[in-house]
Amino acid sequence: MTAAQITSLARDCGFELAGIARAEPLPNDSRRYLDWVDRGMAGAMGYLTDRRAIVRTDPKLLLPSARSIICVGKLYNGPEPRSTELQDAELGWVSRYAWGDDYHHVVRRGLEKLAGKLGLHHECKICVDTAPLLERSYAREAGLGWIGKNTCLINQEIGSWVFLGEILTSLEIEADSPPPDRCGTCTRCIDACPTQAIAPQGYEIDARRCIPYFTIELHGAAPEELRAAIGQHIFGCDICQDVCPWNGRAPIAEEPAFEPRHFAPPLEELAGLSEDEFRARFHASPIQRAKYAGFLRNVAVAMGNSKLEKFREPLQHLATFPNELVAEHARWAIEQLLPAPASTSS
Numbered sequence: 001m002t003a004a005q006i007t008s009l010a011r012d013c014g015f016e017l018a019g020i021a022r023a024e025p026l027p028n029d030s031r032r033y034l035d036w037v038d039r040g041m042a043g044a045m046g047y048l049t050d051r052r053a054i055v056r057t058d059p060k061l062l063l064p065s066a067r068s069i070i071c072v073g074k075l076y077n078g079p080e081p082r083s084t085e086l087q088d089a090e091l092g093w094v095s096r097y098a099w100g101d102d103y104h105h106v107v108r109r110g111l112e113k114l115a116g117k118l119g120l121h122h123e124c125k126i127c128v129d130t131a132p133l134l135e136r137s138y139a140r141e142a143g144l145g146w147i148g149k150n151t152c153l154i155n156q157e158i159g160s161w162v163f164l165g166e167i168l169t170s171l172e173i174e175a176d177s178p179p180p181d182r183c184g185t186c187t188r189c190i191d192a193c194p195t196q197a198i199a200p201q202g203y204e205i206d207a208r209r210c211i212p213y214f215t216i217e218l219h220g221a222a223p224e225e226l227r228a229a230i231g232q233h234i235f236g237c238d239i240c241q242d243v244c245p246w247n248g249r250a251p252i253a254e255e256p257a258f259e260p261r262h263f264a265p266p267l268e269e270l271a272g273l274s275e276d277e278f279r280a281r282f283h284a285s286p287i288q289r290a291k292y293a294g295f296l297r298n299v300a301v302a303m304g305n306s307k308l309e310k311f312r313e314p315l316q317h318l319a320t321f322p323n324e325l326v327a328e329h330a331r332w333a334i335e336q337l338l339p340a341p342a343s344t345s346s
């Protein structure tokens with residue numbers, strides 16, 4: 001089986017991008033990764049810093065017989081506007097990747113189909129996000145794109161609204177080669193990041209300052225000094241990709257599972273959801289990952305940042321929650337609201 005045959009089969013399985021990398025360590029990337037962890041930039045994401053950190057330095061620690069990595073990319077761009085165009089302070093912003101169904105299942109299903117077509121029933125391992133593998137680095141090696149200053153994998157033709165997945169296999173397949181870095185002198189993502197999470201020279205993010213970290217991964221309180229910069233974001237953040245010129249002509253994904261369902265819901269409606277309603281509304285959505293309390297924490301912060309007096313009542317309701325995470329963020333949000341205009345009656 002040649003690399004060209006495999007990439008053509010991958011397209012039949014719903015992947016816009018496919019390529020082959022060698023299942024070998026990437027010493028420069030591993031060194032950068034471990035150094036990033038040592039500097040504390042992974043915050044409280046234990047799965048990046050525990051014994052799995054070292055597994056990321058060599059794919060053979062995931063599958064000892066691995067010789068090649070089949071890397072795929074699946075487009076998830078939707079037709080809706082960019083977060084940078086959002087004007088309505090009554091709405092919360094969900095990042096593009098979470099508008100439809102959870103990609104973990106969608107990409108895995110496609111990879112299982114591909115593994116079936118390739119006859120890889122044994123000696124292979126399917127990875128989508130959660131495996132300790134430096135996915136962006138292997139995708140770059142497989143020729144899927146370059147790693148931009150915003151740290152996203154960018155493809156010259158379709159941009160960066162792309163999920164990554166891999167099949168580690170014992171098959172020996174001719175590897176592709178990485179494309180050049182096409183960021184040039186551009187610094188748009190670095191300049192636009194509201195929390196200065198991107199290093200001044202780019203190519204590195206301090207997760208402890210990154211909005212997706214506070215709104216998705218973190219179970220505790222969002223740092224108070226960064227809450228205002230979170231703006232209307234209630235799940236993830238797209239700003240550094242919205243401003244990227246390589247996403248200007250990104251095609252729209254054809255995958256039905258990524259039909260946009262949750263892109264800018266009204267905050268007041270979200271603040272009133274019971275736990276059961278939260279589960280039902282976000283069934284099969286990545287938003288479940290924030291959990292009910294984390295989600296209401298995010299909604300409270302966005303309501304505070306909207307400054308709208310009309311949110312005082314729903315926030316007062318959240319401030320009575322027995323869950324202190326929700327209650328504390330609601331109290332903070334109430335303090336951000338603009339005082340009601342004084343009555344003019346004499």
Ligand code: B12
Binds near residue numbers: 036096134212
């Ligand atoms: C932890 C994590 C996060 C963290 C940390 C993000 C980060 N940039 O490190 C948080 C929660 C903040 C996050 C946010 C998002 N994530 Co995330 N995340 C991951 C995860 C699980 C691990 C990433 C990691 O190891 N980070 C540590 C850093 C050091 O590693 P790295 O980013 O891979 O960096 C490598 C290169 O940048 C390179 N490098 C470093 N310095 C330099 C310098 C130069 C000059 C060069 C050339 C290279 C280079 O070496 C590094 C080590 O190999 C991956 C899945 C996976 N298993 O890899 C998904 C993943 C990276 N995330 C993904 C997505 C979609 C997102 C969000 C868009 C979601 C959202 N809308 O909110 C944002 C994007 C934010 C951003 N600009 O990165 C996708 C990215 C797809 C793509 N096209 O790039 C991935 C690959 C998941 C997937 N399977 O599709 N994420």
Ligand code: SF4
Binds near residue numbers: 150195205241
């Ligand atoms: S995702 Fe948002 S917060 Fe994180 S680096 Fe990009 S612009 Fe900054």
Ligand code: SF4
Binds near residue numbers: 190
């Ligand atoms: S905005 Fe500019 S610097 Fe940032 S990733 Fe895109 S091209 Fe590179």
